[in-house]
Amino acid sequence: MDKEEAKKKIAELREKTEYYAKKYYDDDNPEISDFEYDMLMLDLRNLEKQFPDLIDENSLTQKVGGHVKEGFQKVEHEVPLLSLQDVFTIEELEAFDARVMKETEKEEMVYTVEGKIDGLSVSLEYKEGKFVRGSTRGNGQIGEDVTENLKTIKNIPKKLKEEINITVRGEVFISKEDFEKMNEEQEILEEKTFANARNAAAGSLRQLDSKKTAKRPLDIYIFNIQKLEENKFTSHYEQLLYLEKLGFNVNPVKKRCIRNKRSDKRS
Numbered sequence: 001m002d003k004e005e006a007k008k009k010i011a012e013l014r015e016k017t018e019y020y021a022k023k024y025y026d027d028d029n030p031e032i033s034d035f036e037y038d039m040l041m042l043d044l045r046n047l048e049k050q051f052p053d054l055i056d057e058n059s060l061t062q063k064v065g066g067h068v069k070e071g072f073q074k075v076e077h078e079v080p081l082l083s084l085q086d087v088f089t090i091e092e093l094e095a096f097d098a099r100v101m102k103e104t105e106k107e108e109m110v111y112t113v114e115g116k117i118d119g120l121s122v123s124l125e126y127k128e129g130k131f132v133r134g135s136t137r138g139n140g141q142i143g144e145d146v147t148e149n150l151k152t153i154k155n156i157p158k159k160l161k162e163e164i165n166i167t168v169r170g171e172v173f174i175s176k177e178d179f180e181k182m183n184e185e186q187e188i189l190e191e192k193t194f195a196n197a198r199n200a201a202a203g204s205l206r207q208l209d210s211k212k213t214a215k216r217p218l219d220i221y222i223f224n225i226q227k228l229e230e231n232k233f234t235s236h237y238e239q240l241l242y243l244e245k246l247g248f249n250v251n252p253v254k255k256r257c258i259r260n261k262r263s264d265k266r267s
Contacts, residue, residue: 021060044060081123097259107260110234112255114251114254119197120173120202121170126164131156144206153218156220166227168222168243174219178217
């Protein structure tokens with residue numbers, strides 16, 4: 001493929017990914033599967049890697065999809081809520097490991113492996129241990145203030161076990177069991193059923209009326225410390241244990257893994 005062909009293909013992929021991202025993030029109404037969208041993004045990323053001078057800061061490979069819904073207050077994230085890099089093969093995973101080991105120059109690396117939760121990413125802010133504000137990820141830099149809606153989720157503590165200032169990141173979701181029950185109720189009421197649990201969760205959290213949100217079976221797992229005055233943790237796993245200690249609901253599917261460079265063994 002020459003440069004002109006690549007330029008045309010990149011423009012086509014950017015138009016498609018922008019459209020599908022809007023349907024997914026803003027409208028909570030996806031038109032293609034996650035796998036199909038991931039493959040479009042993979043094609044775009046590979047072409048931009050092959051022709052780096054065609055990379056544009058407005059490409060979805062360079063930013064997070066999603067915008068602030070009309071009716072919500074905007075929240076500027078003090079610490080950006082960025083996306084994780086997807087990998088699809090063992091070779092890509094090994095390449096990631098090789099980069100980490102090379103850049104850190106450590107003989108031993110501690111990884112944390114967690115189960116994937118498909119929901120809506122949010123930021124929770126606490127002052128002196130009290131929940132003061134919660135917001136959606138939005139475009140990673142600016143999100144929506146959904147504090148009142150988040151207060152309806154029982155697994156979000158209103159007060160922590162320590163009087164600290166902390167900002168954490170979590171994933172709001174609906175369990176498979178609750179999702180199936182919701183759709184059964186929708187069918188009984190002869191109303192439209194939800195396409196999938198992720199979009200049901202996103203649409204429920206982004207209601208302008210918190211009373212509607214309160215009727216939905218939303219749950220949350222907290223998975224990261226965004227900001228903490230004295231963050232002395234040396235691994236992500238230690239952070240997760242501390243988050244549990246504070247009273248947060250943390251993904252029970254997690255494992256601490258040690259990568260030893262010298263012996264090239266993993267445990």
